Amino acid sequence: MITIEALLQRIRWDPAFGRGRFTIGYYDRLQRRLICVPLEQIHLEPGNHFSFTAVESDGTVHEVPFHRVREVHRDGERIWQRPVRGEAGG
Numbered sequence: 001m002i003t004i005e006a007l008l009q010r011i012r013w014d015p016a017f018g019r020g021r022f023t024i025g026y027y028d029r030l031q032r033r034l035i036c037v038p039l040e041q042i043h044l045e046p047g048n049h050f051s052f053t054a055v056e057s058d059g060t061v062h063e064v065p066f067h068r069v070r071e072v073h074r075d076g077e078r079i080w081q082r083p084v085r086g087e088a089g090g
Contacts, residue, residue, distance in 0.1 A: 022074050
């Protein structure tokens with residue numbers, strides 16, 4: 001399985017693959033739910049292999065560790081999901 005970091009780089013650098021509207025779903029520990037943010041609202045800092053900055057629809061800014069990303073959607077279809085612990089590959 002491709003890592004979330006590798007997938008985000010592919011979206012950024014592969015023009016054919018990167019077409020579409022992407023949404024990143026990450027788990028918020030305080031709200032205890034999945035937060036979905038459009039890719040345009042996240043900032044990837046070069047050289048940071050641990051987290052990214054996400055701006056939610058209400059303007060709230062969060063530093064999100066990559067390990068909290070649970071899924072990625074392109075044009076409404078899930079294209080990546082983190083394996084659940086205990087499952088094969090997880």
